[in-house]
Amino acid sequence: MDFLQRNWPDILSHTAEHLWLVFISTGLAVLIGIPLGVLLTRYKPLRAPVLGFASVMQTVPSLALFGFLIPLPFIGGIGARTAIIALVLYALLPIIRNTVTGILGIDPPVREAAVGMGMTDWQILRQVELPLAAGVILTGVRVAVVITIGVAVIAAAVGAGGLGEYIFRGLRQNNNQLLWTGAGISAVMALAADFLLGLPERYFDTRAGRVKEQRGRAVFQRIALGVIAALLVIGLGAFVFNKFSAWRAARTSAGQSEQSSRVRVGSKDFTESVLLAEMLAQMLEARGVQVERQFELAGNLTHTSLVAGSIDCYPEYTGTAYTAILQHAPITDPRAVYEQVRREYEEKFKVSVSEPLGFSNDFAILVRGAEARRLGLKTISDAVPHARNWRAGFGQDFMSRADGYSGFVRAYGFRFTQQPREMDLSLTYRALAAAQVDIIAGNSTDGLISALDLFQLEDDRRYFPPYEAVFLSRMDAVSRTPALADALKRLGHAITTEEMRRLNYQIDGEKRDRRQVISDWLKSKGL
Amino acid sequence: MNQTDKSLPLVEFRRTSYSIAEKSAPIISDLSFTVERGERLVLLGESGCGKTTTLKLINRLLLPTAGEVLVEGKATTHWDAIRLRRMTGYVIQEGGLFPHFTVERNVSLVPSLEGWPEERTRSRAHELLEMVGLPPATFASRFPRELSGGQRQRVGVARALASDPQLLLMDEPFGALDPLTRESIQREFKELSTTLKKTVILVTHDVREALRLGTRIALMKAGQIVLLRAPQDFLQAEDAYARRYIETMTINAEGRVQNDE
Numbered sequence: 016m017d018f019l020q021r022n023w024p025d026i027l028s029h030t031a032e033h034l035w036l037v038f039i040s041t042g043l044a045v046l047i048g049i050p051l052g053v054l055l056t057r058y059k060p061l062r063a064p065v066l067g068f069a070s071v072m073q074t075v076p077s078l079a080l081f082g083f084l085i086p087l088p089f090i091g092g093i094g095a096r097t098a099i100i101a102l103v104l105y106a107l108l109p110i111i112r113n114t115v116t117g118i119l120g121i122d123p124p125v126r127e128a129a130v131g132m133g134m135t136d137w138q139i140l141r142q143v144e145l146p147l148a149a150g151v152i153l154t155g156v157r158v159a160v161v162i163t164i165g166v167a168v169i170a171a172a173v174g175a176g177g178l179g180e181y182i183f184r185g186l187r188q189n190n191n192q193l194l195w196t197g198a199g200i201s202a203v204m205a206l207a208a209d210f211l212l213g214l215p216e217r218y219f220d221t222r223a224g225r226v227k228e229q230r231g232r233a234v235f236q237r238i239a240l241g242v243i244a245a246l247l248v249i250g251l252g253a254f255v256f257n258k259f260s261a262w263r264a265a266r267t268s269a270g271q272s273e274q275s276s277r278v279r280v281g282s283k284d285f286t287e288s289v290l291l292a293e294m295l296a297q298m299l300e301a302r303g304v305q306v307e308r309q310f311e312l313a314g315n316l317t318h319t320s321l322v323a324g325s326i327d328c329y330p331e332y333t334g335t336a337y338t339a340i341l342q343h344a345p346i347t348d349p350r351a352v353y354e355q356v357r358r359e360y361e362e363k364f365k366v367s368v369s370e371p372l373g374f375s376n377d378f379a380i381l382v383r384g385a386e387a388r389r390l391g392l393k394t395i396s397d398a399v400p401h402a403r404n405w406r407a408g409f410g411q412d413f414m415s416r417a418d419g420y421s422g423f424v425r426a427y428g429f430r431f432t433q434q435p436r437e438m439d440l441s442l443t444y445r446a447l448a449a450a451q452v453d454i455i456a457g458n459s460t461d462g463l464i465s466a467l468d469l470f471q472l473e474d475d476r477r478y479f480p481p482y483e484a485v486f487l488s489r490m491d492a493v494s495r496t497p498a499l500a501d502a503l504k505r506l507g508h509a510i511t512t513e514e515m516r517r518l519n520y521q522i523d524g525e526k527r528d529r530r531q532v533i534s535d536w537l538k539s540k541g542l
Numbered sequence: 543m544n545q546t547d548k549s550l551p552l553v554e555f556r557r558t559s560y561s562i563a564e565k566s567a568p569i570i571s572d573l574s575f576t577v578e579r580g581e582r583l584v585l586l587g588e589s590g591c592g593k594t595t596t597l598k599l600i601n602r603l604l605l606p607t608a609g610e611v612l613v614e615g616k617a618t619t620h621w622d623a624i625r626l627r628r629m630t631g632y633v634i635q636e637g638g639l640f641p642h643f644t645v646e647r648n649v650s651l652v653p654s655l656e657g658w659p660e661e662r663t664r665s666r667a668h669e670l671l672e673m674v675g676l677p678p679a680t681f682a683s684r685f686p687r688e689l690s691g692g693q694r695q696r697v698g699v700a701r702a703l704a705s706d707p708q709l710l711l712m713d714e715p716f717g718a719l720d721p722l723t724r725e726s727i728q729r730e731f732k733e734l735s736t737t738l739k740k741t742v743i744l745v746t747h748d749v750r751e752a753l754r755l756g757t758r759i760a761l762m763k764a765g766q767i768v769l770l771r772a773p774q775d776f777l778q779a780e781d782a783y784a785r786r787y788i789e790t791m792t793i794n795a796e797g798r799v800q801n802d803e
Contacts, residue, residue, distance in 0.1 A: 128638025133627030
């Protein structure tokens with residue numbers, strides 16, 4: 016409650032953003048879906064392919080779809096546009112399918128009479144088919160709206176904002192308040208939409224016997240208009256509110272910036288990446304550069320966006336660049352990895368790699384602190400004999416990458432009797448602390464390690480390659496903005512591993528505001 | 543229809559055939575007959591004999607695959623489909639009423655499509671409802687689901703008569719009614735169509751209905767007319783199929799209706 020009170024303007028603007036996404040996407044889906052559905056009732060050969068396509072779209076996982084859309088010209092990129100395209104694709108199926116079934120489900124004698132009376136195709140559609148199918152079509156729209164409210168949560172992964180930001184952030188920072196805020200509001204929104212759109216539906220049901228005294232058409236029209244008007248008001252309200260927040264934000268930042276040029280700073284979707292990006296953003300703003308924050312991009316979206324020019328820079332780790340992006344077999348020499356990455360990025364992507372920031376975020380093999388003390392564990396090798404009956408939980412990333420799971424068990428000779436559980440990285444910490452699993456692979460700088468009393472086993476066989484933090488920036492942006500080059504130079508070797516862990520903990524453990532944490536830290540370092 | 547030559551037959555089939563696909567057996571084959579103004583022709587026959595198809599060929603719901611169908615001397619292929627249908631009344635089983643329209647709006651359908659002024663449409667609808675025995679004060683604002691089967695059928699007839707067509711096509715219009723209701727509606731309809739001087743082509747499988755309503759009866763079998771007679775000669779026909787059909791149908795109906803007019 017306290018959290019809601021303190022943050023209500025922020026929550027309101029995220030809710031408005033979410034509503035706007037849902038409104039515009041389902042609106043477009045209705046404008047495309049209903050005419051398309053009508054067309055399919057006229058041209059039978061089109062029916063199977065179009066419905067098939069819409070069904071397939073629904074089975075594509077949303078993150079995969081976003082990843083696919085980002086590099087495309089015109090419709091791609093990051094931000095609301097990409098999210099809306101994906102949401103429209105998801106919302107199409109129920110609308111098209113219900114339009115088709117609604118119209119084809121009309122009693123054949125009714126249609127035959129309509130034709131026999133000499134109605135034109137357009138008259139039959141408007142006066143007979145659409146009104147009689149309206150209930151079924153509306154059900155489709157209702158389903159589409161509810162689906163969209165749910166899927167729009169994922170939109171936060173491509174920087175479209177909305178309530179998903181709370182959910183992603185809450186998961187990452189182990190923060191239940193954020194999680195509940197995001198999940199709760201979107202659930203209430205879905206229930207409300209379901210209820211509101213259910214109202215007119217009942218009146219469209221011609222068998223329900225509701226429309227007695229009054230002339231049916233008038234009632235249909237009044238209710239339909241009422242709902243459409245209400246939706247428009249909600250949608251426009253959300254839109255105006257959005258614009259207003261953007262305007263307010265622009266005004267506050269305009270005060271401090273001299274507007275030399277704009278730099279778009281991106282980050283991955285975990286605390287440390289966001290903090291580093293925020294660090295750079297604040298330094299740039301202090302130097303009079305206008306900054307656009309494109310934070311919390313999921314998975315590989317940061318790299319795709321950087322290469323596609325949707326962002327100008329983001330923090331990365333040399334090991335990730337070396338193995339995951341450049342696809343080399345892992346090696347353990349930090350210097351060699353850095354040099355190779357720097358050279359190849361320049362050649363292949365026209366991207367420059369900054370000096371190392373000073374710390375590295377390696378894979379950390381973690382166990383519960385109490386367990387480590389009881390068994391006297393120090394190194395990974397110490398754990399191997401005990402691990403037979405342990406349950407392991409690893410992030411998808413660790414399970415799939417070249418320097419991850421398969422090499423790790425081979426290097427140390429681990430034998431797990433149970434197949435390791437594959438789960439979201441941010442969930443593995445909680446699972447370990449709650450004794451749901453007994454060993455995980457986390458990040459060495461994660462604030463949760465001390466917050467949850469976890470113990471990092473030493474990599475005594477030097478299996479894991481180095482993950483030195485660096486900034487990647489597009490070379491055109493660096494030459495365009497001298498302040499960017501300067502800020503990046505100042506950040507070189509400026510952060511120790513211990514400092515980074517503390518910064519992370521202030522967010523994940525103490526739940527402090529990230530802008531405040533960063534501006535305090537920058538001040539203390541004189542940056 | 544008024545400005546055309548009254549001496550032409552209203553409907554004429556000239557060696558008409560119809561089949562669904564090129565290779566499939568024809569539903570109508572080489573059918574020729576004429577319908578004069580003011581008569582009530584009943585197309586009689588068992589299911590699948592092609593009687594409904596024959597009806598649909600007249601208002602261009604179907605087009606012949608061979609030969610032609612003339613309405614007022616003009617082939618249906620040359621008629622504008624919408625025009626032709628609007629000046630032809632069409633009644634189907636159960637009426638085919640629009641469930642989301644009131645009775646009045648159902649009856650006003652063709653006039654309002656034709657753009658009649660609202661007042662004229664309204665008084666026409668009320669006049670017709672009165673004519674088919676449904677006082678508008680009670681029935682005009684009801685919905686079809688609030689009516690009995692017989693009442694729905696009356697609305698169907700009123701709707702077909704709305705724009706005062708000369709020709710009325712009826713496909714088993716009274717088939718779904720109980721025997722008592724059916725009989726009284728049949729009687730009323732006969733009077734109505736005689737007073738209004740309508741030309742009626744009616745499809746049924748019921749011999750009694752055919753005898754009661756027809757001025758001529760055409761017995762159909764496998765897409766052809768096997769017998770075309772006035773009702774008083776119809777029962778005396780010596781054609782084998784006709785005899786069998788008449789006997790079976792009358793015996794079947796024996797238990798239900800004893801008194802014929």
